[in-house]
Amino acid sequence: MTRVVCNPLDLAYRYQDVRTPFAGRSVHREAADPTVVFYRDRYYLFASMTRGFWYSDDLVEWTLRPSEKIPAVDYAPDVREVDGALLFTASRRSNGRFFRSVDPMADDFEEIAPSDIAFWDPDTFQDDDGRLYLYWGCSHKEPIQGVELDRQTYQRIGDPVPLIAADTSNRGWERTGDDYVPVVRRGLMGKVMDAYIGDAPFIEGAYVNRVDDRYYLQYAGPGTQFNTYADGTYVGDGPLGPFDYDPHSPFSSKPGGFITGAGHGSTFQDRHGNWWHVATMRVSVNADFERRIGLFPAGFDDDGVLFCNQNFADFPMNVPDRAFDPWTEASAGSMLLSYRAAATASSSLVGHAPALATDESVRTWWVAESDRPGEWLRLDLGAEADVHALQVNLADHDVAARAPKRRDLAKATFGRRAVFPDSQATGIRVELSLDGVEWSVVHDTIGAGTDAPHAFITLPEVQRARFVRVTAGEMPFGGPFTVSGLRVFGVGDVPLPGVTDVRGERRDARTASLRWDAASGAVGYNVRYGISPEKLYHSWLVYDRTDLEIGSLNAGHSYWFAVDGFNEAGVTPGIVNRLD
Known part of the structure; x- marks a missing residue:
């Protein structure tokens, strides 16, 4: 049996009450x-x-x-x-x-x-x-x-x-x-x-x-x-x-x-x-x-080199109930369907528009204008696709204004802090639709008391859909519905991207400047690199760009690079080139 997870892991992360002399009070999960x-x-x-x-x-x-x-x-x-x-x-x-x-x-x-x-x-x-x-x-x-x-x-x-x-x-x-x-x-x-x-x-x-x-x-x-x-x-x-x-x-x-x-x-x-x-x-x-x-497949290769497979490391990942190959069997075969998908909502706080829930950044988020249950966020994927899984990532927006102040503060590196001892419910209902009129519920925790800030929902069977809607029930400390990422995974009806050939130069001993031509049909690129062409153990996922400066290199070593284009259908491996 194969199980699937998606980073960040969906854990009941505890809320912190942090007080510092410089930044005031913050309440957030950690x-x-x-x-x-x-x-x-x-x-x-x-x-x-x-x-x-x-x-x-x-x-x-x-x-x-x-x-x-x-x-x-x-x-x-x-x-x-x-x-x-x-x-x-x-x-x-x-x-x-x-x-x-x-x-x-x-x-x-x-x-x-x-x-x-x-x-x-x-x-x-x-x-x-x-x-x-x-x-x-x-x-x-x-x-x-x-x-x-x-x-x-x-x-x-x-x-x-x-x-x-x-x-x-x-x-x-x-x-x-x-x-x-x-x-x-x-x-x-x-x-x-x-x-x-x-x-x-x-x-x-x-x-x-x-x-x-x-x-x-x-x-x-x-x-x-x-x-x-x-x-x-x-x-x-x-x-x-x-x-x-x-x-x-x-x-x-x-x-x-x-x-x-x-x-x-x-x-x-x-x-x-x-x-x-x-x-x-x-x-x-x-x-x-x-x-x-985050959890990542790892291992030691035949030369004793410790590695992690972090290609598409926040996409769905298999956790087989057996021995498996961390390079060839880790991917669950689902691609991102929701990047820059058209997003609408029941309401929005100024500066926190619905589009921030589909920009592939956990550091930006949509916020509903009210704290009432029933606020919703809806995506139009632009076309029908086979949906395999969804991830609903909640964010903490101005929680300190609502959370009670802890009295059991202890000294920290800067200031004082306490850990809230109890979970906070995150009730959501997730629905799919082909036409935006008839909806089917695929996940519902409203009223269940579940604390799932990064809810990952794998569908028991592939479902055809174009529209996705998530509706709020209870939220932590009675706050508004706040979503940093409504991520939809599956396979779309599009051709694979074209092949990408990377070029560039070693700007200095620790930095390489890369560029490549846009691959036809690509949504983004996975840049792989390493100190031998057989060991491209590093990766960097990028969107909306055809260049990247990588400053993580070790001096005194040659490096090989490849840029893989990807879209809703899958990944096309790029040509491996050496840059000295």
């Missing part, structure tokens, strides 16, 4: 820095600011399990199986703490030891010989470090070893800024950040896997608020190195498409031995730390 562990035949997903964890039997359906035993506002939770139990730790403003659980569903987490190290973004790793290690670091100036831990006391054995530091002069992807363009900060907060950080990246989010006799030390950069947030890797012969940088880095990167970013995550195997990478994706509109979770 989850980030995910760790997934397969423990006793079940998957557990721990993420920052969740006040609990999610569990799943199949990597498709996830259920939130609240917990009052693990720290609610300690960032970047790390959970590993150590000596037959789950070992939990997370970032703290002071020395860390370790918690143990043998039955997480019973919320039996018990603090078993303090750490003698003050760490941020921790990762524990137990090697095949039983020895235990700790890695940590989240800084624009300090390296990621590692040390062995005593398995009984969880105190360090010996001195920490510096392992990873930034090298932006040779690694383009570590440079800060959207599209690798330097940030221009403004206002008082901008001056503070310029003085504190400048343009240095944050090197953070360590995670270690052992595969055969190789140790893969993964890390994130340059910053969670950028579309360029990504994960790279070093490879070594021992748990504390020495490690060598892998020039295929970043192995996880998603700078284009509906939702961007794929950094600070974890790499794990499912029950069938398939590898997956789970990572942080950004919204970062209401606040820099407004984020979501």
Whole structure:
């Protein structure tokens, strides 16, 4: 049996109450820095600011399990199986703490030891010989470090070893800024950040896997608020190195498409031995730390290179209940039907027109003028098509004006914050139509109390349709219906795009400027690239353009590029060219 998911994962992301001296109050959903562990035949997903964890039997359906035993506002939770139990730790403003659980569903987490190290973004790793290690670091100036831990006391054995530091002069992807363009900060907060950080990246989010006799030390950069947030890797012969940088880095990167970013995550195997990478994706509109979770097929090739398949990584994706090929069997075969589809609505707030629900950006959204149930958004796809699935992405618009103020605020990096403990209902009704007159309901959660901010609806059978309508029931905190993406997937009755031939030049050691002629019938392009023609492991999804400047390259390496045109019918692979 094949199951299907679509990024961002549809999780009951918890609302945050964040107060800062510079930005005031923000209330928004957030989850980030995910760790997934397969423990006793079940998957557990721990993420920052969740006040609990999610569990799943199949990597498709996830259920939130609240917990009052693990720290609610300690960032970047790390959970590993150590000596037959789950070992939990997370970032703290002071020395860390370790918690143990043998039955997480019973919320039996018990603090078993303090750490003698003050760490941020921790990762524990137990090697095949039983020895235990700790890695940590989240800084624009300090390296990621590692040390062995005593398995009984969880105190360090010996001195920490510096392992990873930034090298932006040779690694383009570590440079800060959207599209690798330097940030221009403004206002008082901008001056503070310029003085504190400048343009240095944050090197953070360590995670270690052992595969055969190789140790893969993964890390994130340059910053969670950028579309360029990504994960790279070093490879070594021992748990504390020495490690060598892998020039295929970043192995996880998603700078284009509906939702961007794929950094600070974890790499794990499912029950069938398939590898997956789970990572942080950004919204970062209401606040820099407004984020979501993405899941990607991953693996290690015959040369031992760690990769993620992130082609069309926010389109429907198969999660087979068996071993599968992450390159040839991941796509569910559905293309986007709704890009720039004509959108109308029952009403609209000024500055938030219906067209913002079809522009393929999670960072813009349509907002109904009222907060009354019954507001609706309607799409005309322009022609009949075979509809396979839909995704309704809700956004948070001025939620702080409605949400009650939490009184359990705790200190955060800047200011104070609390996590709302309860879910918020998101009732919607989704209908399809051939003529815009007769409608069939394909999904209805109005009155069900369901919390699904990124509802992904797979149809049991392909349905022919031209029109789509989604109607609001109850919304979080009684707010207005707000949609960042009403996305429709399937196959349209159009020819495949023409073949695309990419050209350009290496502008400098870290940057390539690409251009190509528009392919007939193409809606957008998937730009693939890598340091060998057989390993085009990176991708960048773009719309409405025939050029792209890629600033993520590693100096000292040749790169190959291909531009694949796509539309409602499918994808046409482009010609692979080398640019030096």
